[in-house]
Amino acid sequence: MKTATVTSIAGGFRAELIQLSRSRLFLFLVTLQAIAFLLLVSLFGLTGSRAPIAVVSNDAGNYAKEFISTLASTHHSFRIEPMSSEAAACSIKSGNIVAVITIPSDFSQSVLYFKPATIRVDVDNIDTDMTEDVQRALPSAIVSFGRKIGTPDIRLRVNETDLIGHDTDFIPYLVVSGLVLDAFVIAAILSAMTVAREFERRTVMLLITSPVHPMMPLIGRIAATNLVASAAMVVPALVVVYGYHIHPLHPIASVFSLFVCTCIFSCIGVALGAWIKRTVPVAALVMGLSLPIYVCSGSLEPARFDGYKIWFSAHLTPVYYAVGIVQDSFHGLHVTPESVATDAFALVGWAAASLAVAAIVVRRQFR
Amino acid sequence: MNSLRRLWALIALDLLIWRRMPMLVIGALIPPAGMALLIVMLTFSVSRQPVALVADSGGHYAKEFAKLIEADDDAYFLTRTDQGKAKRMLQEQRVAAIISIPADFDRSITTHSATVDLTLNNIDIDFADDIRRSVDRSVGQFDGMRLGREKPDAGEENTEDKSAVERPEPAEIETGKEPERGRTGNADWKVDVPDAYHIGIEEHDLRVTNVDFLHYQVVPALVLLVLTVGMLGTATLCAADRERGSLRMLLTAPVSSTLLISSRLLSGAIASAAVLAVAMAICFLTHAISPPPGHLAALSGLFLCSACCASGMGAALGNLMRGQQNIALASTLLASYLFFMGGGFTTIAFLPHWLRLVSALDPIRFAIDGVRQALFYPDLTGVAQDMLVLIGAAVAALLIGAAAVSRSFRA
Numbered sequence: 156m157k158t159a160t161v162t163s164i165a166g167g168f169r170a171e172l173i174q175l176s177r178s179r180l181f182l183f184l185v186t187l188q189a190i191a192f193l194l195l196v197s198l199f200g201l202t203g204s205r206a207p208i209a210v211v212s213n214d215a216g217n218y219a220k221e222f223i224s225t226l227a228s229t230h231h232s233f234r235i236e237p238m239s240s241e242a243a244a245c246s247i248k249s250g251n252i253v254a255v256i257t258i259p260s261d262f263s264q265s266v267l268y269f270k271p272a273t274i275r276v277d278v279d280n281i282d283t284d285m286t287e288d289v290q291r292a293l294p295s296a297i298v299s300f301g302r303k304i305g306t307p308d309i310r311l312r313v314n315e316t317d318l319i320g321h322d323t324d325f326i327p328y329l330v331v332s333g334l335v336l337d338a339f340v341i342a343a344i345l346s347a348m349t350v351a352r353e354f355e356r357r358t359v360m361l362l363i364t365s366p367v368h369p370m371m372p373l374i375g376r377i378a379a380t381n382l383v384a385s386a387a388m389v390v391p392a393l394v395v396v397y398g399y400h401i402h403p404l405h406p407i408a409s410v411f412s413l414f415v416c417t418c419i420f421s422c423i424g425v426a427l428g429a430w431i432k433r434t435v436p437v438a439a440l441v442m443g444l445s446l447p448i449y450v451c452s453g454s455l456e457p458a459r460f461d462g463y464k465i466w467f468s469a470h471l472t473p474v475y476y477a478v479g480i481v482q483d484s485f486h487g488l489h490v491t492p493e494s495v496a497t498d499a500f501a502l503v504g505w506a507a508a509s510l511a512v513a514a515i516v517v518r519r520q521f522r
Numbered sequence: 523m524n525s526l527r528r529l530w531a532l533i534a535l536d537l538l539i540w541r542r543m544p545m546l547v548i549g550a551l552i553p554p555a556g557m558a559l560l561i562v563m564l565t566f567s568v569s570r571q572p573v574a575l576v577a578d579s580g581g582h583y584a585k586e587f588a589k590l591i592e593a594d595d596d597a598y599f600l601t602r603t604d605q606g607k608a609k610r611m612l613q614e615q616r617v618a619a620i621i622s623i624p625a626d627f628d629r630s631i632t633t634h635s636a637t638v639d640l641t642l643n644n645i646d647i648d649f650a651d652d653i654r655r656s657v658d659r660s661v662g663q664f665d666g667m668r669l670g671r672e673k674p675d676a677g678e679e680n681t682e683d684k685s686a687v688e689r690p691e692p693a694e695i696e697t698g699k700e701p702e703r704g705r706t707g708n709a710d711w712k713v714d715v716p717d718a719y720h721i722g723i724e725e726h727d728l729r730v731t732n733v734d735f736l737h738y739q740v741v742p743a744l745v746l747l748v749l750t751v752g753m754l755g756t757a758t759l760c761a762a763d764r765e766r767g768s769l770r771m772l773l774t775a776p777v778s779s780t781l782l783i784s785s786r787l788l789s790g791a792i793a794s795a796a797v798l799a800v801a802m803a804i805c806f807l808t809h810a811i812s813p814p815p816g817h818l819a820a821l822s823g824l825f826l827c828s829a830c831c832a833s834g835m836g837a838a839l840g841n842l843m844r845g846q847q848n849i850a851l852a853s854t855l856l857a858s859y860l861f862f863m864g865g866g867f868t869t870i871a872f873l874p875h876w877l878r879l880v881s882a883l884d885p886i887r888f889a890i891d892g893v894r895q896a897l898f899y900p901d902l903t904g905v906a907q908d909m910l911v912l913i914g915a916a917v918a919a920l921l922i923g924a925a926a927v928s929r930s931f932r933a
Contacts, residue, residue, distance in 0.1 A: 178845075178848075180843070180844075180845070180848050181845070181847060181848050181851065184848060184851045184852055184855060185851065187855065188851065188855050191855060191858065191859065195858070195862045195867070198862055198863075198867065198868045198873065198877075199867060199868055200648075201868065201872045201873055201874075202868050202869050202872045203647075203648040204647060204648065204651060205872070206871075206872065207871050207872060229655075229658075230647075230651040230654045230655050230658075231647055231651055232651070232655065247728060248728075250870060250871055250891075251871055251878070252871055253869070253871050253872075265720065266720065266721070269720055270720065271668075271717060271720050271721075271722060272720060272721050272722070273668075273721075273722040273723070273724050274721060274722070274723055274724065275724050275726065276723055276724065276725045276726065277726045277727075277728060278725060278726070278727055278728060279728045279729070279871075280727040280728060280729050280732075281729065281733070281738070281869070281894075282733045282734065282735055282737075282738035282739075283732060283733065283734050283735065284569070284734070284735035284738070285869065286727070287596055287597075290659075290669075290725070291597065291652070291655040291656055291658075291659050292655050293723055294655075294658065294659040294662040294663070294667055294669060294723065295654065295655040295658035295659055295662070297662055297667060297719050297721050297723070298658040298659070298661055298662040298667075298719070299658070300719075300721070301662075301718065301719040301721075306718060306719060306720070307634070308634070308665070308718035309634065309665055309718045309719070310630075310631045310634045310635075310636055310664075310665055310718065311587070311631065311636045311637070311638060311661050311664050311665060312636070312637050312638075312661070313637070313638055313640050313654075313657055313658060313661055314637040314638065314639050314640065315639075315640045315641075315642060315654070316639065316640070316641045316642070317642050317644045317650075318612070318641070318642065318643045318644060319643070319644050319645065322644055322646075322647050322650065323644075323645065323646045323647065324646070324647055325646050325647055325648040328645070328646040328648075344851075348847060431545075433545045434846065434847040434850070435545060435546055435549045435758070435846055435847060435850040436545040436546070436548050436549035436552070438549070438847060438850050438851050438854070439548075439549035439550065439552045439553060439754075439850060439854055440549070440552050442552075442553060442556075442851075442854050442858075443552030443553040443554075443555065443556035443557075443854075444552070444556050445556075446556055446557065446560045447556050447557075447559040447560040447563055449560075450560050450563040450564055451563045455564070455646075455648070456618075456645065456646060456648065456649045457615050457618075457643075457645060459614070459615035459616060460571060460572055460615065460617075460618050460649065461563075461566040462566060462572075462599075465563065465566055488645050490645060491615075492614050492615045
């Protein structure tokens with residue numbers, strides 16, 4: 156019986172490897188999808204900071220220059236593009252910039268003699284979020300400028316203490332979380348497809364006649380998809396390290412955590428495949444759900460900051476725990492109130508629960 | 523007339539097949555539904571940040587500064603608490619930052635040496651910078667920074683400075699006497715407080731609108747719906763015809779190949795238009811969207827062109843690739859690319875120059891821009907241009923799709 160079990164697992168493993176070697180286009184598309192996700196989250200990351208603005212400076216004085224340099228350096232707020240007023244007007248209308256800041260000709264003189272100067276800001280108030288960003292960032296730059304030039308009437312300053320010694324840029328943060336999403340997409344799609352294919356082609360009925368538990372050959376198949384998914388994960392991981400120049404703080408831990416995530420997400424894919432039993436919707440389901448799961452799992456910022464309800468919902472997805480582990484190993488950031496060990500333990504629980512669900516669904520199907 | 527009847531019969535057949543593949547319909551609905559869900563989730567992340575406010579001083583200036591922080595409800599989800607509880611909340615990630623007003627705040631103000639303590643969990647710069655900017659703005663407002671604003675159309679100075687607070691004399695602070703409030707009794711610091719920074723802001727808005735983040739971002743999900751349904755539907759119908767062998771049967775039918783090709787392309791477009799109509803009806807009934815009067819025709823035109831684009835591209839994909847799962851994956855992938863590069867989930871202006879160029883080649887960008895213009899703004903500026911580009915793209919996609927279908931007939 157023991158030999159039969161091992162033989163069926165090995166048989167499943169070999170069969171799946173052969174199947175996957177014949178589906179090279181499919182593997183290519185899944186890997187492409189993983190890289191696409193990284194690019195897509197980067198696109199979103201680009202909107203998080205450095206709003207492109209035109210600065211029309213009618214003053215060549217030193218204070219005007221200093222003010223422009225402050226605009227460029229205050230809290231990653233603006234990406235400055237010096238322009239003429241005509242070019243700026245054209246640019247804002249064509250949607251290439253979000254605002255035009257016009258510095259008046261007497262700006263430096265006014266600052267020098269403590270006279271009031273007024274900066275004109277033309278905002279493309281395309282939505283309130285973007286408008287509010289500009290409305291926050293410009294006063295912040297003025298405050299920094301006042302501090303920098305030592306304006307005497309200022310009574311109040313901010314004394315900032317950061318919990319972390321360094322700032323992590325938004326895109327590196329998003330992209331590392333994106334690797335978890337990639338692991339989810341690649342591993343879950345491959346394993347879900349494997350199981351769904353068994354149902355779709357009705358080969359699952361043949362498994363009934365085998366003298367071992369029908370999950371055995373499936374476990375062999377999932378082991379093969381795991382192997383292939385782990386190999387496919389190398390591509391986005393290399394893109395992150397060499398393309399985005401994000402070097403993990405703990406490389407071995409990072410590789411290990413991504414590998415564990417891949418294995419666990421494979422188990423979840425098994426459950427999904429057994430539940431849906433069709434290949435086309437299972438791929439669409441994984442891809443359609445991946446982004447919302449990604450967002451509500453603390454991939455943009457710690458989920459706890461989004462309120463109790465979202466934080467609670469985040470616990471219902473495995474991505475939350477995986478992001479906690481991977482952010483710790485890449486950036487040394489604790490993005491969940493729970494410890495990394497707790498996150499790892501929860502992920503293992505997810506894997507076990509998924510396999511159990513898959514076994515139950517498969518067994519029910521046989522009945 | 524006969525040709526039209528035959529065309530409709532073929533379209534009806536395709537729609538019937540499509541309706542009998544519920545899993546395919548579900549598969550096409552999941553990505554846009556997921557995207558809409560994503561935007562809703564995102565609204566919680568990008569808007570207000572949880573912050574604890576600790577006021578260790580009960581002085582007048584401390585109260586005024588606390589009021590400024592409390593008034594900034596666009597920026598913070600504020601919890602007023604004490605130092606010990608605030609630290610626990612920060613540790614448990616229940617807040618992202620603590621703003622502390624120290625005990626000697628009022629005394630330090632009179633000597634121009636006051637500080638407000640900001641303890642920040644700077645996990646990433648996105649929300650950390652949001653908090654930094656907001657606190658800076660409140661600090662600027664406290665020292666009288668002028669944040670003037672003009673209406674976009676009127677071009678007049680906004681005179682909404684309803685309140686005016688006179689700065690209390692230092693002697694009043696020393697004696698602990700409550701200083702006299704402003705003329706209106708409102709304690710907001712506005713332009714009458716001497717501006718320590720001497721730099722005011724005069725804001726001019728480009729548009730007459732007030733679209734919030736959720737509506738602005740979620741509406742393009744309708745374009746994604748048209749794309750996925752049209753693309754996946756047409757591609758799968760083409761693949762199914764080939765895999766089931768029903769293509770041969772169709773070719774023996776007494777209709778011209780032009781009619782066959784047209785029916786395939788039109789059925790994809792009609793399927794996506796039908797699904798969109800249901801989604802739009804739900805949106806109208808729930809008042810989720812309400813286009814300005816007279817914009818419905820432009821909106822329908824934009825969606826129709828997008829549906830034709832999707833159908834043409836779906837036909838090309840369905841005939842160029844083999845295997846339903848490959849086609850499903852490729853359709854979803856292509857739809858996502860077109861959607862994201864078209865500004866469905868991002869603001870094009872923020873992208874680097876080369877990506878903006880790539881985006882300019884994406885016809886869906888014009889669909890998204892046009893739909894937003896037609897839904898959120900009182901005029902239809904630029905919609906004609908968007909429509910022209912979309913019509914061109916739709917014709918090109920339909921021609922490519924027709925060529926692909928025709929090639930599969932010959933094969």
